[in-house]
Amino acid sequence: MPNDPGLYERLAGEWWRPRGVFAMLHWLAAARAELIPPARGAVLVDLGCGAGLLAPHLEGRGYAHVGVDRSAAALRQAASHGVHSVLGDVCAVPLADGCADVVVAGEILEHVPDLAGAVAEACRLLRPGGLLVVDTLAATMLCRWLAIGLAERIPRYAVRGVHDPALLVDRDALVAECARHGVELTLRGIRPSVADFLRWAAGRGESVRMLPVATTAVLFQAWGRKRV
Numbered sequence: 001m002p003n004d005p006g007l008y009e010r011l012a013g014e015w016w017r018p019r020g021v022f023a024m025l026h027w028l029a030a031a032r033a034e035l036i037p038p039a040r041g042a043v044l045v046d047l048g049c050g051a052g053l054l055a056p057h058l059e060g061r062g063y064a065h066v067g068v069d070r071s072a073a074a075l076r077q078a079a080s081h082g083v084h085s086v087l088g089d090v091c092a093v094p095l096a097d098g099c100a101d102v103v104v105a106g107e108i109l110e111h112v113p114d115l116a117g118a119v120a121e122a123c124r125l126l127r128p129g130g131l132l133v134v135d136t137l138a139a140t141m142l143c144r145w146l147a148i149g150l151a152e153r154i155p156r157y158a159v160r161g162v163h164d165p166a167l168l169v170d171r172d173a174l175v176a177e178c179a180r181h182g183v184e185l186t187l188r189g190i191r192p193s194v195a196d197f198l199r200w201a202a203g204r205g206e207s208v209r210m211l212p213v214a215t216t217a218v219l220f221q222a223w224g225r226k227r228v
């Protein structure tokens with residue numbers, strides 16, 4: 001079954017392996033963190049936080065890092081990396097309105113059947129003036145082919161069936177839903193650096209940089225502040 005929630009329980013041992021099947025999530029977390037400004041005494045809510053891969057990138061940046069996920073196995077690991085862990089669904093988060101200075105939705109929206117519900121929840125949690133940071137996969141033929149048809153077949157580095165093509169994110173719908181809740185999004189396409197990837201795959205590099213790319217038709221970041 002595509003997008004099987006049990007997958008994250010079965011693969012719990014993979015989260016923090018830099019060369020495991022979730023390696024790309026580490027690279028994406030680093031790229032996501034670059035969109036988050038330093039703060040003091042601020043709260044960041046990380047929706048679908050998984051095992052807390054964003055945590056090392058927030059160290060010393062002035063945030064209490066609150067992670068919401070429905071995988072208990074992932075949350076236990078997130079907690080061991082300093083994340084205040086909340087077991088729950090991103091469409092019904094047990095946290096107060098406006099509690100967050102920053103809400104992050106990294107590689108989660110393409111796993112959620114109710115895009116409008118997840119966006120509404122993200123924006124509800126955000127205080128006026130707060131920052132929403134998203135990265136996800138676009139609902140396009142190109143993305144289906146690259147991110148599912150091709151990438152999920154790379155042995156050792158990917159998980160077959162992790163994505164359901166029907167849940168890839170319609171960019172216009174994402175922008176419209178965010179706008180409805182007072183957040184004007186800016187979108188930017190990103191891709192892994194090919195040179196870094198080849199070095200990493202050869203066992204030499206430790207990580208792979210994500211670079212901006214002209215199209216948002218595959219993997220993209222989005223960010224915007226909530227209207228005051």
Ligand SMILES: C[S@@+](CC[C@H](N)C(=O)[O-])C[C@H]1O[C@@H](n2cnc3c(N)ncnc32)[C@H](O)[C@@H]1O
Pocket residue numbers: 008025026028029047048049050051052053054068069070071074088089090091105106107108111112
């Ligand atoms: C691809 S992982 C991304 C994890 C993390 N954001 C990262 O980038 O490392 C997707 C995560 O979303 C969680 N998830 C999927 N659907 C969810 C839902 N409806 N509510 C809460 N968590 C969900 C999964 O358990 C998994 O940990």
